[in-house]
Amino acid sequence: MTFQVAITVDVDGESGLPDGGRHLEDRLTARSERLYGIARGVPRILGELARSEVAATFYVPGVVAALHGETVLAIVGGAHEVGHHGHAHRRPDTLTPDEQRADVRAGLEAIAAASGSAPEGYRAPGWELTPATLAAVREGGMTFDSSLMGDDRPYVLPGGGMIELPVHWSLDDAPHFATTADPSGLSAVWQAELRAAAAESRLITYTMHPEIIGRPSRIGVLSRLIEAAHELGAVFVTHGEAARRHRG
Numbered sequence: 397m398t399f400q401v402a403i404t405v406d407v408d409g410e411s412g413l414p415d416g417g418r419h420l421e422d423r424l425t426a427r428s429e430r431l432y433g434i435a436r437g438v439p440r441i442l443g444e445l446a447r448s449e450v451a452a453t454f455y456v457p458g459v460v461a462a463l464h465g466e467t468v469l470a471i472v473g474g475a476h477e478v479g480h481h482g483h484a485h486r487r488p489d490t491l492t493p494d495e496q497r498a499d500v501r502a503g504l505e506a507i508a509a510a511s512g513s514a515p516e517g518y519r520a521p522g523w524e525l526t527p528a529t530l531a532a533v534r535e536g537g538m539t540f541d542s543s544l545m546g547d548d549r550p551y552v553l554p555g556g557g558m559i560e561l562p563v564h565w566s567l568d569d570a571p572h573f574a575t576t577a578d579p580s581g582l583s584a585v586w587q588a589e590l591r592a593a594a595a596e597s598r599l600i601t602y603t604m605h606p607e608i609i610g611r612p613s614r615i616g617v618l619s620r621l622i623e624a625a626h627e628l629g630a631v632f633v634t635h636g637e638a639a640r641r642h643r644g
């Protein structure tokens with residue numbers, strides 16, 4: 397394997413709340429923070445990626461794709477990949493198997509309609525993948541998942557040849573900024589993980605949220621990460637490309 401870095405952005409929008417966005421119309425503050433991510437966070441991230449000439453994977457829930465078509469077009473226009481992040485951003489483990497299948501199908505249709513092509517891969521809301529959702533993702537023609545933590549490099553999932561591109565809480569901006577406003581601690585952890593991935597010549601996946609990393613004091617974490625990765629000779633990949641490389 398080669399040293400590859402995947403930047404992934406979960407564009408949860410107003411769907412990305414603990415209750416899946418239900419009752420959201422009354423929660424103006426929570427809703428406005430999510431909409432900040434769409435209005436300000438995504439453009440700020442896209443600007444940083446364009447300056448650095450890095451292609452990323454944006455996981456978008458179907459309802460967000462349907463509500464914010466212009467955001468999806470800006471992502472596609474920047475030569476980035478759009479992945480499936482559920483339809484209503486409800487955790488699969490809170491849904492019945494039938495509801496899970498319906499959610500995967502609805503998300504596929506909404507994302508394809510907004511982006512112009514079917515997503516190749518899936519990331520479960522809350523990283524809570526279930527067997528029923530994984531089966532629906534496979535039936536929907538997707539070839540990789542990015543929700544599990546069973547290794548720190550890509551692996552093949554049992555029973556059907558799907559590729560897992562693993563994630564971890566330490567490589568996610570959300571847990572860090574839930575407890576502190578200090579960006580330097582996250583930079584230190586992410587760069588230590590980056591050096592380890594370089595030494596082991598493997599893929600590393602970072603997960604960010606527009607309303608979190610897209611704040612003015614935090615976007616520098618992404619810039620410094622990209623700079624450090626370039627210095628270490630990383631190849632930046634989308635998740636679609638990472639899955640193809642692992643398969644090939």
Ligand SMILES: [Zn+2]
Pocket residue numbers: 406408412481485521522
């Ligand atoms: Zn999410």
